[in-house]
Amino acid sequence: MSMGNNYELYKVFYWAAKTGSLSQAAKALYLTQPSVSHAIKQLEESFGVTLFYRNAKGVELTQEGAVLYSYIEQSQILIARAEEKMAALKNLESGELRIGGSDSLFKHYVLPYLEQFHEQHPGVKLHLNHGTTPEIISFLKEGRIDLGVVRMPIVDPQLQVTESFQLQDCFVAGARYAHLKDAVLPLDKLLQYPIILFSRNSRARMTITELFQSYGYSIKPEIEVGSVDLLIEFAKRGLGISYVTREFVSKELEEGSLFEVRIDVPLPPSHVGILTMSNMPLSSAASGFIELIR
Amino acid sequence: MSMGNNYELYKVFYWAAKTGSLSQAAKALYLTQPSVSHAIKQLEESFGVTLFYRNAKGVELTQEGAVLYSYIEQSQILIARAEEKMAALKNLESGELRIGGSDSLFKHYVLPYLEQFHEQHPGVKLHLNHGTTPEIISFLKEGRIDLGVVRMPIVDPQLQVTESFQLQDCFVAGARYAHLKDAVLPLDKLLQYPIILFSRNSRARMTITELFQSYGYSIKPEIEVGSVDLLIEFAKRGLGISYVTREFVSKELEEGSLFEVRIDVPLPPSHVGILTMSNMPLSSAASGFIELIR
DNA sequence: TGTTACCCATAGACATGGTCTATAGCTCCT
DNA sequence: AGGAGCTATAGACCATGTCTATGGGTAACA
Known part of the structure; x- marks a missing residue:
């Protein structure tokens, strides 16, 4: 018999060897004693060496x-x-989850x-990577993150998209524009006020630009800011009317530091x-998280 | 499917994983690719976890x-x-050999x-343990040595005896007794000279005592010594006639510093x-050595 | 000195499951 | 578009690992 057992x-x-008994080993492995005996014999023959002394009490290792x-x-x-670890991974007692998304989505959603x-x-370690939608997609394709949370629509055959939540963008303003509280503004009226938009090429920015164009207007922000937090802050201080996601300012709307400025055309969700x-298969942690989120 | 693969x-x-390819793995293991594919799938199902990303180039490990x-x-x-080591043990490129015996047998035989x-x-490490025949037998039974080299006869059902070599004891003397060189002495004549015997209860000592008794004489040594070397040395210096194993003094007999004192009865070999x-199975080293010695 | 009770070894029957062939689908490269 | 990789799937087969039944040996104990 040759090597390569x-x-x-x-x-x-x-x-x-551990139990010092073929019978005990058989019990531990849910086998019969003859099976164990046979297995040991096979090993011994394959090595051409005797592995155990057999005696009446059991077996004992040879040199x-x-x-x-x-x-x-x-x-x-x-x-x-390894088997313990795999069970832990499967039961989400260990492992890691790497998510990509924009800061604002992380924070508010x-x-x-x-x-x-x-x-x-x-037990599951969390890694958050923020970036723009295209960056998130790159991260995904490079395998640096397990899943990305971004605004729709996304069309990419390599990507699997699960829609999970609907957000509604809207215009908000602070106390300085309190007189607009119950008005419903036509677009041209709205544009007479200073508008504050997100500066980067976000999905929301593109959407609102296209919407105004479809009605024959061009929306040009008075102020551009780089974060959603600033968008909110500037609106509160009365620097203009911000275009934000309603769900991200729910606290401000409730406490009254901001109010929604309605317009006469529907804003697409x-x-x-x-x-x-x-x-590409998902890690246990990733699929566990997606299941939770839905 | 449960754990316990x-x-x-x-x-x-x-x-x-090592080759990054199921096909390559199949080659390495002398299997077909579908077998490997099936095996991996079994593992994945048993863990409830995906282990590889499959792509056109091969496979890649998941987290x-x-x-x-x-x-x-x-x-x-x-x-x-382990497999390398076992092969080395079998081929006597490593391992150890523990032998027990008397000093004189070690030295001369x-x-x-x-x-x-x-x-x-x-590569085989050697361990020599000297002792009397009963000690050697104890060592064997305690598993402290692999084999013992002792004088026959031994009767012990637990022991396997392989006779390997015949030795002839004889009486020798040095220059001082040169006049006995060509004589053949009767026992009683011999006993008139000072006799030097091994002091411990050795097989040789018992044999010669019994021999003389069977002829109605009692052999009482003038000098008792504790080692074969001293037995030889004392005879050389003319302190008496030593009873030694002929093969252990072959050098002295040849160079003439000792000569054999013949007696008129046969000495049993x-x-x-x-x-x-x-x-009890033998280790590879032990059986290799026994094979050599025969 | 039987008797019991525990070991391990052996023989032979059986069925599980690991391995195969054949085939299909996919991606990348020319 | 075709070819050459890769992996997945289906289904047949038979090797081999497992079982039951049995035997022999040793140790403990009455």
Whole structure:
């Protein structure tokens, strides 16, 4: 018989050596004693060496057997650890979840889910990567994140999109423009006021620009800011009318520091989608999180 | 599917991960690609986790797969080492050989074989334990030595005896008794000279005492010494006639510093035997050595 | 000195499951 | 568009790992 064993035999050998008894090993492995006996014999024949002394009380390692055991023991322990670890990964007791998205989506939309997820699965490490939608898509394709949270629509055959939530953008203003509180403004009226928009090429910015163009107007911001927080802050201080996602200013709307400025055309809702790579399996953590979010 | 895998699957997983290709793994393991594909799928199902991303170029570990690999790689390396080591043990490139025997037998009989064995198998460590025959037998039964080299006869059902060599005891004297060189002495004549015997309860001492008794004489040594070397030395210096093993004084007999004192009754030859435990398998080193010695 | 009770070894029957061939689908490259 | 990689799937087959039944041996104990 040649080298290149059935590794299964090592498991049997390990238990036989560990328990000092073929019968005990058989019990531990849910086998019968003859099976174990046969397995050990196979190993011995494959090595051309006797591994155990057999006596009336059980078995005992020979010199050669002891040498083999010193290696196999470590090997088996590693495998046992591996199996534990895999179970932990599957049960979300360990592992990591890497999410990409914009800061504002994280803060106002993803955060509560992340908190809940982290509470349920404290063993899973969280990695957040923020960036614009195109950046997030790159991250995904490079395998740097497991899933991305971005605004719809996204069309990319490589990406799997799960729509998960609807957001409504709107115009808001602070106390200085209190007289607009109950008005419904036509677009041209609105444009007479200073407008504050997000400066970067965000989905929302593109949407509102296109909307005004479709009605024959061109919306040009008085102020451009780089973060949603500033958008809100500037509106509060009366520097103009901000175009923001309503869900992100719900607190301000409630407490009255901001109010919505209605206009006479419908603003299309925007959808938030969860992006994953199509044809690429999800990690347990990622699929667990997506399940939670829906 | 539950935990407690066929460890054979890990071997397949290892090669798939290592080569980054199920087809390559199949080649390495002398399997077909579908077998490997099936094996990986089994592992994945057993863990409830995807281990590889499949793409047109081959496969790539997922997060979970990478975790598994970090454990399995070590485990497989250990097994590979174990298999190498076992082959080395079998081929006597490593291991150890523990022999018990009396100093004189080592020096005059075992040593040449040991030298030859060591030359052929320099990787095998040698351990020599000297002691009397009963001590050697104890060592054997305690498992402290692999084989013992002692004088026959030995009767012990637990021991396996291989007779290997015949020795002839005889009386020798030095220059001072040169006049006895060509004589053949009757026993009573011999007893008029001072006799030097080994002091301990050796097989040789018992044999000669019994021999004289069977002829109605009692042999009482003038001098008792504790080693064969002293037995030889005292005879050389003319302190008396020593009873020694002829083969141990072959050098002295040749160079003429000692000569044999013949007597008129035949001295029975004694046999050297190799003792091993019966019903206990021999180590490769031990059986290799026994094979050499015969 | 039987008797019991535990070991391990062996033989032979059986069925599981690992391996194969054949085939299809996919992606990348020319 | 065609070819050459890759992996997945389906289904057949038989090797081999597992079982039951049995035997022999040793240790403990009455």
